[in-house]
Amino acid sequence: MNSLQRLLLEKYQPDSPLLLAPVEVKKAAAKKVMTLIMSSDNFSESVIMKAVQDFNSKHCELLSSSYTLPVAMFGIPAGSWVLVTTGGVELE
DSSP: OOHHHHHHHHHHOTTOGGGGSOOOOOOOOOOOEEEEEEOTTTSOHHHHHHHHHHHHHHOGGGGGGEEEOSSOBTTBOTTOEEEEESSOOOOO
């Protein structure tokens, strides 16, 4: 039984014998990947910001994963545009 089924049973059939079964909890093992899109070493801040704004307006679902770094991280200079995902991202 998945969590949605359990939630619905608890709400609409609280006396169901299925609710007596133990709950198996699985933790998703997702590896985060940081992809450098534009480095501040190669592009000016205004060029990077325009590209980020254009991309984020077209791909709102990735808005929280697409940003410029406020500080240098993992050898990527501050001000660079990165995309952080938990796997492959397919864009049109």
